[in-house]
Amino acid sequence: MSDLTITRVEAIPYRIPYRKPLKFASGEVVHADHVLVRVRTAGGLTGCADAPPRPFTYGETQRGIVAVIEDVFAEQTIGLDATERSRLHARLHRTVGNPAAKSAVDMAVWDVLGQAFGQPVTRLLGGYTDRMRVSHMLGFDTPTAMAHEACAMRDRYGITTFKIKVGRRPVELDVEVVRALRNTLGDKVELYIDGNRGWTASESARALRQLADVGLTLAEELNPADDVLGRRWLVEQCGVPFVADESATTPAEATRELLGGSATALSIKTARTGFTVSDEIRSLAEGLGVEVVMGNQIDGQLGTACTVAFGAAHRSTSARAGELSNFLDMSDDLLTEPLRIVGGELIAPTSPGIGVTVDMDKLAHYRIDS
Ligand SMILES: [Mg+2]
Known part of the structure; x- marks a missing residue:
């Protein structure tokens, strides 16, 4: 096991209201009912990315994203080294659909890589x-x-x-x-x-x-x-x-x-x-x-x-x-x-990784799983 071995994948649903709903021909968004995806490594790095479900476009829901990550993608990701991106990609794409869930896992791993190399992902x-x-x-x-x-x-x-x-x-x-x-x-x-x-x-x-x-x-x-x-x-x-x-x-x-x-x-x-x-x-x-x-x-x-x-x-x-x-x-x-x-x-953020930091107090306030 290396420092970059992925040891944990979390899917945290949260809800933040919009000031005004956004309306368009295929739907309407009133709350940001998203899922924060966190990937942790043996060396103590944490990568984060966001999965916004759009049921009217891709069929994914907030609960569905949490479920597919917890039931399928976490197991496929844990144990891989964060540098094994192509292998991760091949595993995730054994499952059809679920674009936002797969993408958040992918980007959270890139976040880890950027932090590990001390470079912004951009x-x-x-x-x-x-x-x-x-x-x-x-x-x-x-x-x-x-x-x-x-x-x-x-x-x-x-x-x-x-x-x-x-x-x-x-x-x-x-x-x-x-x-x-x-x-x-x-x-x-x-x-x-x-x-x-x-x-x-x-x-x-x-x-x-x-x-x-x-x-x-x-x-x-x-x-x-x-x-x-x-x-x-x-x-x-x-x-x-x-x-x-x-x-x-x-x-x-x-x-x-x-x-x-x-x-x-x-x-x-x-x-x-x-x-x-x-x-x-x-x-x-x-x-x-x-x-x-x-x-x-x-x-x-x-x-x-x-x-x-x-x-x-x-x-x-x-x-x-x-x-x-x-x-x-x-x-x-x-x-x-x-x-x-x-x-x-x-x-584009200039800090290593995706270059932004999640506020733990805000996450605690808006998460809906606890
Ligand atoms: Mg469009």
Whole structure:
């Protein structure tokens, strides 16, 4: 047994309320009902990562994540050396699904490795830059309320890129929102839309026609990828990169969506592909010559630290603004030092490992298993 032998894996469910619910076409989030995953080693290191269940997208629940880690993944992980990442990966992927649970185990092990080598994981992953521009995601509301939120984010944090949740019926409801945002914020900000599969192909095409003069930069999952021909028809006429998000959660799915003409860009979320599989998807995207966006699985600060650590590590993942700000909607968080968005940017933590520390008092307060 070495100092880096993994001796314990814990899955701790916790609940932190949001200040305001985030609503979108496929669901709504009122509380952060996440699972903190902790990996301990024989030498006394502790790695942490966050697993945010998204039952409406991936089928995982908070209790399900705790159960699969305690019943399956812990046993597969304990006894491995933290440097045996590929072996860990092979073991975890004997089980289908469970993307957030697998990813949190993967990233907690990377956290241990960074601490062991005295390096921030962003350096171990690639070390391209130290920061990312931030994109803020706007959930469903009235045009006035969404424009007000965007202005507040711009004025307070310097954010100038906004992802607008769309996919409501009639499409004119969302078209009006996008127009209101453009009119209020002017031409200096970047706007793009995410439908979370809420529209049909023809509704999506109608919305894109109505928004042709608004200057959107991306369109994401406007209709379901399972509408295979409808999706291909839509992507062919879409004038901007069409991002596959929940339809491309593995390298194989990403390959199928891109080669099948159902997408022309990819969203990468460390919450569902960890650092290890996110890097496989990044390599795939670079090899095939498509753009990527660092997405947000409605992450808290720990999850956001992982996203910016990965995103800043590579040229392709840091080229566009990353979705890094939705932790601002939470009423509290678990970290000792809050992440700070300044001048529209978030700097990847510089301490060894993922580079953040969980506040034990806060964890004791918000955990729901004791
Ligand atoms: Mg999305």
